[in-house]
Amino acid sequence: MTVTATGAPAASDIILSARDLVKSYGKTTALRGVSVDIRRGEILAIMGPSGSGKSTLLHALAGIELPDSGTVTYFGSAPADAEGQPRELTTLSDNDRTRLRREDFGFVFQFSQLVPELTALDNIAVPLLLGGTKKRAAYATAYRWLERVGLADHAKALPGEMSGGEAQRIAIARALCPHPSILFADEPTGSLDSLNSEYVMSGLVHLAREHAMTVVLVTHEPTIAAYADREIIVRDGILEA
Ligand code: ADP
Numbered sequence: 001m002t003v004t005a006t007g008a009p010a011a012s013d014i015i016l017s018a019r020d021l022v023k024s025y026g027k028t029t030a031l032r033g034v035s036v037d038i039r040r041g042e043i044l045a046i047m048g049p050s051g052s053g054k055s056t057l058l059h060a061l062a063g064i065e066l067p068d069s070g071t072v073t074y075f076g077s078a079p080a081d082a083e084g085q086p087r088e089l090t091t092l093s094d095n096d097r098t099r100l101r102r103e104d105f106g107f108v109f110q111f112s113q114l115v116p117e118l119t120a121l122d123n124i125a126v127p128l129l130l131g132g133t134k135k136r137a138a139y140a141t142a143y144r145w146l147e148r149v150g151l152a153d154h155a156k157a158l159p160g161e162m163s164g165g166e167a168q169r170i171a172i173a174r175a176l177c178p179h180p181s182i183l184f185a186d187e188p189t190g191s192l193d194s195l196n197s198e199y200v201m202s203g204l205v206h207l208a209r210e211h212a213m214t215v216v217l218v219t220h221e222p223t224i225a226a227y228a229d230r231e232i233i234v235r236d237g238i239l240e241a
Helices: 054-061 094-104 120-130 135-148 164-176 194-210
Strands: 014-025 028-039 043-047 069-074 105-108 182-186 214-218 230-235
Touching: 014 054, 014 214, 028 054, 028 069, 028 214, 043 054, 043 194, 054 069, 054 182, 054 214, 094 105, 105 164, 120 135, 120 164, 135 164, 164 194, 182 194, 194 214
Parallel strands: 043 214, 043 230, 105 182, 182 214
Antiparallel strands: 014 028, 014 069
8 A cells, every 4th residue: 555644545545435425314314424535455344333324324335325415436446447537426327326336346235135046156147147248257257256155065056045154155256256346245244143254254354355355344243343454433424533
């Protein structure tokens, strides 16, 4: 990482920058002015009590939901991004924002949301096939990711035949195999017991570091946040100093 004279990260090290995010749902104000910079390659944990605004912040950072005000700027998959220009998520058209999310971002949620009718291998291959990768190459890549999450022997298993931890590892393989520049994970181990949580998190962190991906992780569990490089805490819609 480049460090400026002030000790702050250089601008080129920032991959995503949010400024003054405000978001309300009716009378509930979920975010009251949140600003955060996310550095390339870091694993950032967003912590805080239930209902404090963590998921809303993750959704705003990932362009899933638009804030009422404030900005989210994405600086691209590399410091010298091919398109060159930072993109302001809140001013992109819905189509452009959807395409950016699909091409550059990966997602893992609390429940794996695998397609129940498809095998583990098919589930991993789907995003590659949708992204235009040819069938043979997509399945070869999907199989490598199945191996990386230690489930090569589950290639033909349906989600209903797997444990929660196994399904979550498939979901992680599915999210990581298109090489997103940022992985957004919302309580990725929230449905698992502590042993499976440790296993899933250590795998996720290991793979993200190996592939130089940035991870933004929502959790209320200190043991899960311990895997991150840095923590921010949201309380009542603002970041704790
Ligand atoms: P956390 O992830 O920390 O549990 P959330 O970001 O999910 O918190 O929620 C923050 C606040 O916003 C809560 O009061 C929640 O009830 C409210 N909220 C979140 N999403 C919605 C929604 N879609 N509709 C109405 N209220 C919502």
